Amino acid sequence: MKQLRIETDYFYIRKQVPETIIVIKDLKKVYSKPYTEALKGINLSISKGKFYGLLGPNSAGKTTLISIICGILKISDGSVFINGLKINGHDGSFKKIIGLVPQDIALYPSLTVKENLQYFGQMQGLHGKTLKDRINEYANAMQLVQHLNKKINVCSGGIKRRANIAAGVIHNPEIFILDEPTVGVDTQSRNLIFDYLKQKNSEGTTILYTTHYMEEAENLCSIVTIIDEGNIIESGSPTDLINKYSGLKNLGEVFLKLTGKELRE
Amino acid sequence: MRQLIANIKKETLILLRDIPGLLILFLMPALLIIVITLTQENAIQSVNKSKVEILFINHDDDEFGEAIKVSLDKSEYFEVIKDYEGKSLNEDIFLKFISKGEYKAGIIIPENMTADIISRSKEIIHSEDQDFDVLPDASMIRIYFDPAVKEAFRRSVSNALDMIIQSTEIRFFLRCFFDELPELIDNKADVALKKEINYFIQRTEQEMNSKLKENLGDYAPDYISLDKPDSMNVDLSTILQQSFEIDLSQNISNLAPVLKSYANLEEETLQPSMTQNNVPGFALFAMFFIVIPLAGSIITEKEQGTFTRLKTLPVLYFNILWGKIIAYVVVCFLQFFLMLLIGMFVFPLVFGLPALEIGSQFGMILLATLASGLAAVGFGLIVGSLAGTHNQAAMVGSILVIILSALGGLFMPVYMMPGSLKSISMFSPIRWGTDVYLDIFVRNAGLGSIWMNLLLLILFFVISFVITVWLYSRKQ
DSSP: EEEEEEEEHHHHHHHSTTTTTEEEEEEEEEEETTTEEEEEEEEEEEEEEEEEEOOOOOTTHHHHHHHHTTTOOOOOOOEEETTTEEOTTSGGGGGEEEEOOSSSSSTTTSBBHHHHHHHHHHHHOOHHHHHHHHHHHHHHHTTTTGGSBBBGGSOHHHHHHHHHHHHHTTTTOOOEEEEEETTTOOOHHHHHHHHHHHHHHHOOOEEEOOOHHHHHHHHHEEEEEEETTTTEEEEOOOOHHHHHHHOOSSSHHHHHHHHOSSOOO | HHHHHHHHHHHHHHHHHHHHHHHHIIIIHHHHHHHHHHHHHHHHHHTTTTOOOEEEOOOSHHHHHHHHHHHHOOOOOEEEEEEETEEEEEHHHHHHHHHTTTEEEEEEETTTTHHHHHHHHHHHOOOOOOOOOOGGGGGGEEEEEEETTTTTHHHHHHHHHHEEEEHHHHHHHHHHHHHHHHHHHHHHHHHHHHHHHHHHHHHHHHHHHHHHHHHHHHSSOOOOOOOOOOGGGGGGHHHHHHHHHHHHHGGEEEEEEEEEEOOOOOOOOOOOOOOOHOOOOOOOHHHHHHHHHHHHHHHHHHHHHHHHHHHHHHSHHHHHHHHHHHHHHHHHHHHHHHHHIIIIIIIIIIIIOOOOOOSSSHHHHHHHHHHHHHHHHHHHHHHHHHOHHHHHHHHHHHHHHHHHHHHHTSSSSSSSHHHHHHHHTTTTTHHHHHHHHHHHHHHHHHHHHHHHHHHHHHHHHHHHHHHHHHHHHOOO
């Protein structure tokens, strides 16, 4: 009965917001060792083509939420729909429309930049000329052309970050999911990444972006959701949120007001 | 000083809270020392205490065969097996057991051995021509060995059997000699007479020369010697002593001739050697060491986030695992062929050792390598899935490989291990693999003989694979 209700809710949400691409309903995640309620009933819908920011202090549940959306973690309770596909007990087909850029440099250090892109492209089902063209496209977009034959373990931090993004989205997915993609990156590389993401977003790609840099979120995201201790505590456009809390000048101040100044784990 | 104490405290706390690390530090070396010490201890025990089971067929049904059996029974080295399922062993079952390695050695005493040995003893005692005719195999004592036993073991058992056979031979010869002594003395009576004649001739000779000197003075001729046979210069006891010694040194070992060979039921007989015994064990040892790079690769993926990224891809974990499995099984094949090349070419050409002969069962060799490679890769998958860090995987993996190899008979043959350790060794995949290769290399065995161990190796892989997939799904 509960499952039926959730699916009915999904169709209700889709009916109200037809362009919704991610629907999260009463999502809970519990870790057993040590017992932790990481997500305590998240409800969220993300529309197609939005640049969506997911903000929160450490241990708020951001990475857990992203991991569930990407199929890395199992759901304890509730449901997640990606483009109409329910990911509980999924067959993996929803994975074709998402591209994750994890926080870590998730590349093989002893392989070259090109070999890494080839491998992850092949894993996404690309091959032959399509794969070759896609590698060239992303090598140009991320300015990796000169570094394609360098092994990852000898590349600079900026090249690794850009290659990490290229490997995550080489299959041109409908949804980019980026978990703090600019950590440890210089201003030049950061600007390149921002420009690229803005361009993809303008072409219709939905972007789910987590970051601890509030100015990034304020500049890039059309909607931000702030979560803390497994719950959504605020959601809206950066401008609306700043206006909502009078006297606060930017998203960073809103964030601190909502999540407090106490240090987190 | 305070900084030093703080550092010591920090390191102690880190160590105490690293449970897997503590297990590695204490449990693994403890296991290793137990296994290695038990195997080594038993090497000494096997010489002094443990009994080697030896199959025994006595066609003689007379004193000599019985005397050999009694000596074997009394020996602390052997346990004599005469019966199978309540019946006396026949030669077919005897050869089958030894050729398949169920027993490591056996001895067959031929018919009429007692009569033959008495006849030959008499021949030695009485006859000057003591070269015996070459006997057919069936008239010789036959000692068979499992082709897969190590040379040191074969030599040790062979020497012990030689001693028992020779001491029994000497007892039979001496008994025969003393039985024949009165007749021998009678025969030598003419020698005593000749001695008297010799003495008489000597006295005559001396008296004659003395009288010639006395009568003719300076005109007497030089001392005149009378002709006499050489034997007359030797007394009876010397003749007997010489005869006895010559007979013993030249002919005693021919009384009960022994034929030693390896039991082999196949038409093609493979000659086992140290190379053939060692290559399989070390090939398996090398293959299982694939645990280090394979587990390392899994842990690197987990640590560096590539594993997380792989989980977001529209590809089944099975496919990712199979990519690893196939690549590493190919490496196992290459390792095995490298070991074969060393055995076949480097040992004989560089070190002068016997070349490895691999028989004619090439299909079985490929099958065995596939099964062993899969088992080795399965082992690597489990270690990689359970270990948390590179160091854990490297230490647990390498120590486990050494333990499994020791249990598999790499350092000490399984048949020389004590009963409890022998039972534990049945759970070592390295033993299964080694046994398969030994069966093929030294017994020329086909699928009918090796299927059980092949099945165990493949089952080990399947179980490892299932556990790895289960651990993967559990971590979600």
